[in-house]
Amino acid sequence: MSGPQTEEGEDTADRRTELAGARRIVVKVGSSSLTTPGGDIDRDRIGELADVLAERRAAGAEVVLVSSGAVAAGLAPMGLPARPRDLATQQAAASVGQGLLIAHYTAAFARHGLTAAQVLLTVEDMIRRVQHRNAQRTLRRLLDIGAMPIVNENDTVATHEIRFGDNDRLAALVAHLLRADALVLLSDVDALYDGNPARPGARRIARVEDAADLDGVDIGSAGRRGVGTGGMVTKVDSARIATEAGVPTVLTSAANARAALAGAPVGTLFTARARRRPSTRQLWLAHATTARGSIVLDPGAVRAVVGSHASLLPAGVVKVEGDFSAGDPVDLRAEDGTVVARGLVNYDAAEVPDLMGRSTRWLARELGPDYEREIVHRDDLVLLVRDPERVAGPPGRP
Numbered sequence: 001m002s003g004p005q006t007e008e009g010e011d012t013a014d015r016r017t018e019l020a021g022a023r024r025i026v027v028k029v030g031s032s033s034l035t036t037p038g039g040d041i042d043r044d045r046i047g048e049l050a051d052v053l054a055e056r057r058a059a060g061a062e063v064v065l066v067s068s069g070a071v072a073a074g075l076a077p078m079g080l081p082a083r084p085r086d087l088a089t090q091q092a093a094a095s096v097g098q099g100l101l102i103a104h105y106t107a108a109f110a111r112h113g114l115t116a117a118q119v120l121l122t123v124e125d126m127i128r129r130v131q132h133r134n135a136q137r138t139l140r141r142l143l144d145i146g147a148m149p150i151v152n153e154n155d156t157v158a159t160h161e162i163r164f165g166d167n168d169r170l171a172a173l174v175a176h177l178l179r180a181d182a183l184v185l186l187s188d189v190d191a192l193y194d195g196n197p198a199r200p201g202a203r204r205i206a207r208v209e210d211a212a213d214l215d216g217v218d219i220g221s222a223g224r225r226g227v228g229t230g231g232m233v234t235k236v237d238s239a240r241i242a243t244e245a246g247v248p249t250v251l252t253s254a255a256n257a258r259a260a261l262a263g264a265p266v267g268t269l270f271t272a273r274a275r276r277r278p279s280t281r282q283l284w285l286a287h288a289t290t291a292r293g294s295i296v297l298d299p300g301a302v303r304a305v306v307g308s309h310a311s312l313l314p315a316g317v318v319k320v321e322g323d324f325s326a327g328d329p330v331d332l333r334a335e336d337g338t339v340v341a342r343g344l345v346n347y348d349a350a351e352v353p354d355l356m357g358r359s360t361r362w363l364a365r366e367l368g369p370d371y372e373r374e375i376v377h378r379d380d381l382v383l384l385v386r387d388p389e390r391v392a393g394p395p396g397r398p
Helices: 043-058 070-075 087-110 123-127 129-144 167-177 232-244 254-261 280-287 299-308 360-367 388-392
Strands: 024-029 062-067 116-121 148-153 182-187 205-208 249-253 268-270 293-297 317-322 329-333 339-344 381-383
Touching (some): 024 043, 024 167, 043 062, 043 087, 043 254, 062 087, 062 167, 123 280, 167 232, 182 232, 182 254, 232 280, 249 254, 280 381, 299 339, 299 381
Parallel strands (some): 182 249, 205 268, 293 329
Antiparallel strands (some): 329 339, 339 381
């Protein structure tokens, strides 16, 4: 691997023609790019962004905007000095702020003859088949009729346990949902750097082709101003989600939005992988969930789950770790600790020890038909390793 391409060694072509020629684009903007230093919503910044996106629309592209800012917009009206930490107050602020935010966008896009359309999504809308299709159908129809979809997470009903966690990840999943040609992540930082950009000597990373390119790169943690939930970590994670789905991604500042959309060599380009697109559900499980616990598998179960993509049955479980409920995401681990998969579990943690080592037929006979089901069904499972022998050994090993 050649490593990330820094600005001094940037390929002049840089594959940016993908951005310049993209016909369907998802653009995500963070709270810090829409607010004043005091944390209030900045109408001028919203207007400037609307101008840029309207230009691209006029050039014939379809554009979907994923916008943070609802909680930030609700802070001043509620008399809150900073983003609240408790979920209930966050939801209240989002409820107050979402209407104000969409009103600003409506006015800004109306200047260009464009109708703003609010679309609030939850995780359920992306991973449940019926809701997924409805969300996809609605967004596509809005594009067909010439509206400007403005997407945000439905913070008023989302919970800490089941949520996207940040609109960067939501934007990546929307890009996959719509089979977008490009994703542009706009922040208050102009690019990804090989160190803290505030320190002398930090160099812009112009292009990333593989996750290994970022080995040893300090991507920090939280955002600068405290009005959003994400930092560079979530943006890099989102770029990985999008590129695994075949969508090239540019990370740059809101000030560079026009240049990025034109294919200029600004920000950091994450190149798309040429591979079969995974499902939105798989992307969400692999990248946008936090495991609530772990289930340890014996070698035979590892080979079945990883090698044959089979469901995890009670007979293959040897240990349970953590406190989780049915429907929660859990890590599936080999006995050496390697996480081989992640999935949505069908039982509470307290139930699993009594099921371990038992066949589903035995459980149904002794405990009733409700227990004739998998610990994790293969449709609710995503593999995180591809070689079962690497962690479980060859068949025949105990």
